[in-house]
Every structure is written in structure tokens, then in C-alpha cells.
Amino acid sequence: MARGRPAATIKHVAADAGVSLQTVSRVINKEPNVRPEMMARVQASIAKLGYVPSIAAQRMGGSRSYLIVAFNDRDRTIADWRERQGRDWVDQMLLGGMLTCAKHGYRMVIELVDTHGDHIEREMLAAIGALRPDGVILTPPHSQNPVISALLDEHGISFARVGTLQAGPGFALSMDDERAARLATEHLLSLGHRRIGFIAGPAEFELSGARTEGWQSSMTAAGLSTEGLLGQGDFGYDSGLREAARMIDGGRRPTAIIASNDQMAIATLAVARERGLRVPDDVSVISFDDTPVVRFADPPLAAIVQPIAETIARAVELIIAEKAGRAAPEGSVVVPSRLVLRRSTTPPGGD
Structure with missing residues (x-):
């Protein structure tokens, strides 16, 4: 042969x-x-x-490894994989990161690290020592952890912090969560809604506060009260059930609800159905993320599209440019989200 x-x-x-x-x-x-x-x-x-x-x-030409490592939260990522509920954060990271790395002769790998662990420095140093990356991408909540940022800065590693506007070392990239929440709220206001509920994500995520602030500022600018209309979720389905039920069963039932992620939005649909309410005729619903699950819901949900792939791609480009000695942009880099309308919003009824 x-x-x-x-x-x-x-x-x-x-x-x-x-x-x-x-x-x-x-x-x-x-x-x-x-x-x-x-x-x-x-x-x-x-x-x-x-x-x-x-x-x-x-x-051969130097000490580069041509590797970029993305650090993701271990517990949350593993839970998402095991639950198989349709979240595609990691998929979108790989889409944006791997394709952009490949264009420049780089490779991208993902490491899972427990941001709440007592041994965060040891875990980070072990991964850095084994892989010797040219750059690191930090996703929430790692991107907000000053210990991690200081560690990377101390070792002279280029890195990007995704989902944050906080000042500090490295590149800060945001998907403009405050503006995104305003887009969703103002769309509902334009339809005539005045009681718009909001189910926030966990407080440990900076983006949760930004989204809440965007909703709050739009309601305040419209001269509307938000009393009883703010729920505190944790991005999980059960927390969405709890907060949607509390709002819908309360004294000021909202005519529309914005949920800070798709799991909580799907839970809102379930609660509305249990209460005999029709979406969107009795209650309009808007979600955040736009993972596949909301497109196949009944009805398909309007959603804020998070540009995860585009943001990770931009983070990769910034790291590679810095390694090549090119000038870095000043301040944070914003990759804007957008609102996609489907059949889950309509003007409120006459109640």
C-alpha cells in the first residue's frame, strides 16, 4: 500500500x-x-x-504560547450542562472566541474555576502555569473579582473582563445591559403598559444591577411607580416561578413582565398559564439572552439578544492586538445588545 x-x-x-x-x-x-x-x-x-x-x-520566535484561556464559573457551568435547559453561553463563547483565534493563528480553551473558593489563587496559578496563555478572558462573575484581576496583572498577562464597566486592569467589555433593559421597558411603555414588572438576576453579577437600573430609570422617567414590581431572582427557573407568582398574585398585577434571563421568562409563562392568563393578551413578557428555548416557546418570546459571540471575539482581538504592540482603546468597550420582537408583547387590556 x-x-x-x-x-x-x-x-x-x-x-x-x-x-x-x-x-x-x-x-x-x-x-x-x-x-x-x-x-x-x-x-x-x-x-x-x-x-x-x-x-x-x-x-520559535519567542515565548508566546498562542493560547487564550477563557475562565468560566465552575459550579454554574456544570449545573447548566447537567440540567440541559438550553443555555448556550459556552456555545456562543466558543463561536466567537475559537473562530477569531483561528484567524490569527491562536487557539482558545476554556477552564472552569470556582470564583467563590478559598483557593482561587492556587487554581488560577495552576492553570496559568500549565497552559502559559498569552491572554485570558474572564466572564461573570470572575470579571468582577479583584483578586483574579490583580493576579493576572501581577503576572503581566493580557486579559479581558467581560460583562463589567468597572475600572481596573485589563480590557473591560460590556453588552450595555442598562441600555438593553431600557429598550425592553420603553418598548412596553410605547405599547401603553404602566405596570411593568422586572425579575432581576443575582446581585453578585454587576450586569444584574445594570439591568435593574435601566428598567427603574425608564419607569421613573415615565412618572410611574415600581412598588411591588421588582423581583429578585437568581437566573434559575424556580426563582422565576417564585417571583412571577408573587407579582401576579399581588395587589398590583403587572400587565407586562421583563425577566433577566430566559429561564426566568419561561417560568413566567408557566405561572401565567397556571393562573389562566394569556400571553400576551393578559400579560406581555420580554426575556434576556435569546437562547433557542424562547424562540420555540408558546408564544415565542420577545427578547434582548446578548451579543456573546461578538463580545468574546472583540475580547480576543484586543488581547492579540496588545500582544502585537498595537494601541489599546481607552475606557470600556461596549458591544450593544438589541431587542427582537416576537409574539409575546401587545398593548395592555382594559383592566
Whole structure:
């Protein structure tokens, strides 16, 4: 049986192009000190031989690992995977992060770390020591943890903090949660709703407070009271059941409810159905996140679309640009969310 052609190596490329291994490495690493004609010659040899750069070859030009690590909350991520309730945060992270990394010759991996643990520094240092990443992406609530930020800053690692506007080291990226909540609230106000409930997420997440503030400010600007209309959830389905029931059974039943994530919005639908209320005729509902579950609900839910993939992609680009010595943007980077309307909102009835 004939054997396949051996895979091309960096040595083959150097020989074909008539240059040194270091020159090939500088081209692979996209370093600025390569003459255009030399770069073109090496790239032509790479294309001709079908050479695929390896991490080992890329490291020849320096100490880079060409890895970016995203740290996600361990307990919440594992619980989401086990419950199989349709959350797609990790999927969207991979979509934005892996594709953007690949364009620049990088790889992305995800590590799970318990942000509340007593050994957070040890866990972080163990992961950093094993992987030697060029950059780190912190997702909520890690992105708000000053211990983690200080640790990465101390070790000179480029990193991005997603879901926060807090000042501090690294790049801060936000999906503009306050504005997103205003979009949802103002849409309902434009339909004529005056009793708009809001089920907030856990207080440990900065974005929960931003969303609550957006709803509150829109209600206040419209001259409306929010008494009895704010619920405190935890992003879980059961907390959505509890808070939706409390609002609907209360003295000022809302004609519309905004839930801070899809699980709590689906729970709101269930409570309304149990009470014999029709959505949207008796109560309009808007969700946050726009995971697949809300699109297949009955009725399909209007939702704030969180640009997770776009935000992680931007975080990757910022880290890679910083490693290349390019100027970083000042202040936080905002990747705006948007409201998608479906069949779950309508003007209120005449009650």
C-alpha cells in the first residue's frame, strides 16, 4: 500500500523559500520586522507545500504560547450542562472566541474555576502555569473579582473582563445591559403598559444591577411607580416561578413582565398559564439572552439578544492586538445588545 505524502514542516518551507528558520518563524508569527518581498516568498512556499504552522513552530520566535484561556464559573457551568435547559453561553463563547483565534493563528480553551473558593489563587496559578496563555478572558462573575484581576496583572498577562464597566486592569467589555433593559421597558411603555414588572438576576453579577437600573430609570422617567414590581431572582427557573407568582398574585398585577434571563421568562409563562392568563393578551413578557428555548416557546418570546459571540471575539482581538504592540482603546468597550420582537408583547387590556 502506498504511503501518503509526509506533512510539510517548517524546515521544508525554509528550504523551499531559501530563507532561515527564524525568518519563516517571524512570518508565521506576523512580526513587523520582515521585508514584504521576503514575507511574500515565505507565504508562497507555505501555500505551495500546504504547511500548517504548529504551536511549537510559532514558539520559535519567542515565548508566546498562542493560547487564550477563557475562565468560566465552575459550579454554574456544570449545573447548566447537567440540567440541559438550553443555555448556550459556552456555545456562543466558543463561536466567537475559537473562530477569531483561528484567524490569527491562536487557539482558545476554556477552564472552569470556582470564583467563590478559598483557593482561587492556587487554581488560577495552576492553570496559568500549565497552559502559559498569552491572554485570558474572564466572564461573570470572575470579571468582577479583584483578586483574579490583580493576579493576572501581577503576572503581566493580557486579559479581558467581560460583562463589567468597572475600572481596573485589563480590557473591560460590556453588552450595555442598562441600555438593553431600557429598550425592553420603553418598548412596553410605547405599547401603553404602566405596570411593568422586572425579575432581576443575582446581585453578585454587576450586569444584574445594570439591568435593574435601566428598567427603574425608564419607569421613573415615565412618572410611574415600581412598588411591588421588582423581583429578585437568581437566573434559575424556580426563582422565576417564585417571583412571577408573587407579582401576579399581588395587589398590583403587572400587565407586562421583563425577566433577566430566559429561564426566568419561561417560568413566567408557566405561572401565567397556571393562573389562566394569556400571553400576551393578559400579560406581555420580554426575556434576556435569546437562547433557542424562547424562540420555540408558546408564544415565542420577545427578547434582548446578548451579543456573546461578538463580545468574546472583540475580547480576543484586543488581547492579540496588545500582544502585537498595537494601541489599546481607552475606557470600556461596549458591544450593544438589541431587542427582537416576537409574539409575546401587545398593548395592555382594559383592566
